[in-house]
Amino acid sequence: MRLMRYGARDGAKTPVVLDAAGQARDVSSLVADFTPETIETLRQTLDGVDLEGLPLFEAQGQRIAAPVSQPRNIWGIGLNYSDHAAEAGMQVPTEPILFNKASRSYCGPNDPLFYSKGMTKLDWEVELGVVIGRTALNVSRDEALDYVLGYCVVNDVSERAWQAERGGQWVKGKSFPNFCPTGPVLVTGDELGDAGKLSLWTDINDERLQDGTTEKMVFDVATIISYMSEFIQLEPGDLICTGTPPGVGMGFKPPRYLNPGDRVRLGVEGLGEQEQVVERLSES
Structure with a gap:
């Protein structure tokens, strides 16, 4: 479906x-x-x-x-592509790195990206999104995909200065409103096929900057779900953002970040594409 x-x-x-x-x-x-x-x-x-x-x-x-209404929880997996970890100058993790995104970050696939005062390092991350279909707790890797409703495109938008330079956990740089465009479509696993062999990409102002494949994921979807379910009860509708390939703004030398007026297009093979424009947020 x-x-x-x-x-x-x-x-x-x-x-x-x-x-x-x-x-x-x-x-x-x-x-x-x-x-x-x-x-x-x-x-x-x-x-x-x-x-x-x-x-x-x-x-x-x-x-x-977004293809499913507001999830109870939005989860992220950090440094989950071996080539992205290399780009960031960090070691490939030995266990999945987990973080949260706040509920109000969730939005439609083509909604604007808000540029707020104090933002200096607004970044993009195309990701394969996984939506949980039923309650999962302590599930084995072999059973894990039975708990998936389907897959979608996610842009795990990040304000890098808030994420890394403001003395807090990653959630601080991941949770501003509209920092999680999701969709346009949710495709069930039986129709999508192997989620471990999908191309994914991002264009910024028509320039291709991310061009990767889920084959480079350190931890595949089944491993992520099984691992998370050891610590967390995953609920129907929960969204898991499974990591991004190289080509994010902070990985360039010098780094490249988004500014008001920039246009972001991104997609995942078989799951469609999104397009957002960065919009300066009116603030008193």
């Missing part, structure tokens, strides 16, 4: 499933929304449904929302 949602950020959303022709079919008569509360029974609800018998959704001009 390929799931999407449309609607204003703070308004009602319309859940759709893309049919074989890529047309959006309104499934709101079957499920009110794709939420942490409806995810566990989603397959039971939608399996076997004749999508062509459902109404088409007129998506033209509509805002694309």
Whole structure:
């Protein structure tokens, strides 16, 4: 299945499933929304449904929302690409590095990136996002993918000065509003195939700066889920951002960071692409 949602950020959303022709079919008569509360029974609800018998959704001009409503938790995995660790001048981790992103960082795939006062090192990170489909606690690596609802594109936006120079944990530089554009589509694993062999990329103002592959992940999706579930109860709808390949702004010499007006385009093979414009935040 390929799931999407449309609607204003703070308004009602319309859940759709893309049919074989890529047309959006309104499934709101079957499920009110794709939420942490409806995810566990989603397959039971939608399996076997004749999508062509459902109404088409007129998506033209509509805002694309994140493909699942607000997750209870947003998790990140740091330095999870061997070539990105080398770019950062850091050793490849022996265990996954975990951090959080605040809930309000979550937004639609094409929403603006906010540039706030005090920001000096605003950076991009294309990532494979994993959405949990059912409660996971102490699951084995062999079973871990059974707990995945699907995969999506994520931009793990980071303010590097806040992340590394302000005396706190990474969450400080990862959590500003709109620092987690997600979507446009959530693709279930049976349709996507092997998540460990996907290309992913980022263009800044039409210049390709990230061009990587999930084959370079230090810890694959199954390992990440199993590892996290030792310490954390993963909940339906939880989003895991699995790390980024090289080509982030801080990796250049000299570093390159985003400024108001810059345009960011990024994508993951089979999962579509996002586009954001950096917008100066009006502040008193």
